[in-house]
Amino acid sequence: MVEREKIDEIIRQTDIVDLISQYIQLKKIGKNYRALCPFHSEKTPSFYVSPEKGIYYCFGCKKGGNAISFLMEYEHLDFPDALRKLAKNLGIEIDTTKNLKYKELYEVNELATQFYTLMLTKEIGRRGQNYLKERKIDPDKLKEFRLGFAPSSGGLMTFMRQKGVNVEKLIQAGLISQNHEIFHDRIIFPIFNLAGRVIGFGGRGIDDYIQPKYLNSPETPIFKKGEILYGLFQAKEAMRAKSEAILVEGYFDLLSLYQSNIKNICAPLGTALTENQAVLISRYARKANILFDADVSGIKAALRAIGILINAQVDIHIVVMPEDYDPDEFIKEKGIDALNHLIASAPDFFTFYKNITKTNSVEDEVNLIKDLIEIISRIQDPIRLDRYLKHTAQVFNIPIDLLRKKVGMDFSPKKPPQPEKSAIKKHNPEEKLIILILNNLKYFNRAKEIVSSDDFNDTRIKNIFEILLKNENFSAQDIVDLKTEEDLKSRLLASLIDSEKLNEEDFVQSLNLYKKNILRTQLKTKISEAIKAGDDESLKKYKELLRK
Incomplete structure (x- = not known):
């Protein structure tokens, strides 16, 4: 287990501006940095980073935190993997395997990957070897993507028993069902999360009679098909470098392009593209090329993908494949240069819609326009x-007012959320006091002389103050780890992003003022209670205290 002191050291040594700049473009605004939020769609920047405090916060979606929480949110990493990545950047060696919440599931998947890759190299895997040779998959790419083979005779359960893995863990990992192995006679594609851990598997039957042709692991605690893309782990750096992604339908399409040096490529896992997957793409690329099969189902899948990608703030283009070709077949017959030309000349999704309406009847054109309007x-x-x-109105000669009415547009002006100097006024007196202290922790010894835990009625604020008393190294970056409501943590981060530090004299003056306001609020509450209780003696005492 990694010690808390080591975690704190890694967080404090990480330059949060340098880290976040690797993923999004930041612009310096005063003492902070600002950007379009990577966690939700927006036109006006509301995402702020404070290098001084080591935190970030979005005034639009209310997400905020420190370097670790940013990596966890942006790259969909768990805490140990995010910590490991930060540590690696700093040249610090740590072992986080003991901290993994689902450590045993990752280990089982790793063992399964080793079994399947081993089977592919043995005589029992000859049919799999021949199949991959027919598909012209480069041996180096087999190793990079760790492809394997599941024999018809199975053998995984025996292998796992020898490794000391029980049946319950195999069921939990989605490798067996009702005491039968999931995969038989299939090429196995390990599916990696963004940290490079195997979280699930895809299998392609090597004979036509094997149905379904493609089979994925069932969902498990670490494998959610709609939240990851096949090949993204291998492709993310190329996608980020080009700011462009290519989306294909299948495993072999992806491998065929990847080994032809088109590496900014990923694929959904046998299901329609999801909003979570679209967000993942948008985090690495500003342009998405949809490269699906030219058949009817491929076109339908492309149209569905447009509808999902439309709100991910990416520039959507459709690579129009010649009829009767899929990307893998096209490369093998026409060559990679021909495919690169198709990708480079791919029309945007609007032009694509315009082009396909030209070849249809009036009724089909109307339906396609309706589909386009629904997507828009x-x-x-x-x-x-x-x-x-x-x-749309100009191209298809439709009155703009009709289209606006159709989509129910609201043109009332909406001011984008922004930090305000007066934001702290939204807090109650006790929150104001703790924010003042958190923003000026170097004067905490003076704060202890003036304020005590007894000054707080709000147990949440009292708990935070007591944590400060126990931990002299507490900083704004540690707010993420507070065991309190997310809404309170969000308000604290929002205020700290834009709060100015004070000199010691102003700090003490403000501290006394805030404490006085708290006492006045508490006295007013007691006066109300005394009135309700008919306690004249207490009422008189509280009123006298209030006048002081």
């Missing part, structure tokens, strides 16, 4: 929405 109506940003509606 999902755009949350009113400026983008109105521009697309105007474009």
Whole structure:
């Protein structure tokens, strides 16, 4: 287990501006930095980073925290993996395996990967070897993606028993069901999370009679099909470098392009693209090329993907494949240069819709336009929405007012959320006091002379103050770890992002003022209680104290 002191050291040594700048573009605004929030769609920047305090906060979606929480949120990492990544950046060696919440599941998946890759190299895996040779998969890519083979005779359960893994863990990992192995006679594709850990598997039957042709692991505590993309672990750096992603339908399409040096590529896991997957793509790329099969199902899947990607703030393009080709077949027959040309000349999704309506009947054209309007109506940003509606009206000769009415546009002006100097006024007196202290922790010894735990009626604020008493190294970065309501943590982070530090004299003066306000609030409460209770003696005493 990593000691708390080591975790604190890693957080404090990490330059949060340098870290976040690796993922999004920050602009210096006064003492802080600002950007479009990477966690929700917005037109006006409301995401702020404080290098002084080592924290970030978005005034739009209310997400905030320190370096570790940013990595966890942005890269969908668990705490140990995010900590390990920060430590590696600093050249600090740590062992976080004991901290993994689902350590045994990761270990079981790793053992299963070793079993399947071993089977592919043995005589029992000859059919799998021949199949992959027919598909012209480069041996180096087999190793990089750790492809394997599940024999018809199984063998995984025996292998796991020899490794001391019980049946319950295999069931929990989604490798067996009702005492039968999930995968038989299939090429196995390990599925990695963004930290490179195997979280699940995909299997492709090597004979036509094996149904379904593609089979994924069932969902488990560490594997959610709609929250990860196949190949993203291998592709994320290339996607970030190009700021462009290529989305394909299948495992072999991905491998075929990847080994042809198109590495900014990923694929959904046999299901329609989800909003979570679209957000993942948008974190690494500003442009998404949809490269699906040219058949009817491929076109339908592309249209669905447009509808999901539309709010991820990415520029959507559709790579139009020649009829009867999938990307893998096209590369093998036409070559990678021909595919690169198709990708480079891919129309944006609007032009794609315009082009396909030209080849349809009037009724089909009407239906396609309705589909297009339905997709456009999902755009949350009113400026983008109105521009697309105007474009639609112009291209298809439809009155703009009709389109606006169709999508129910609200043109009332909405001011984007921004930090305000007066934000602290939204807090009650006790919150104001703890924010003042948190923002000026170097004067905490003076604060202890003036304020005590007994000054707080709010147990949440009292608990925070008592934590400060026990931990002299507490900082704004530690707010994330407080065991209190998320809403309170969010308010504290929001105020600290924009609060100015005070000199010692002003701090003490403000501290006394805030304490006086707290006492006045408490006395007013006691006066109300005394009135209700008919306690004249207490009422008189409290009123005298209030006048002082």
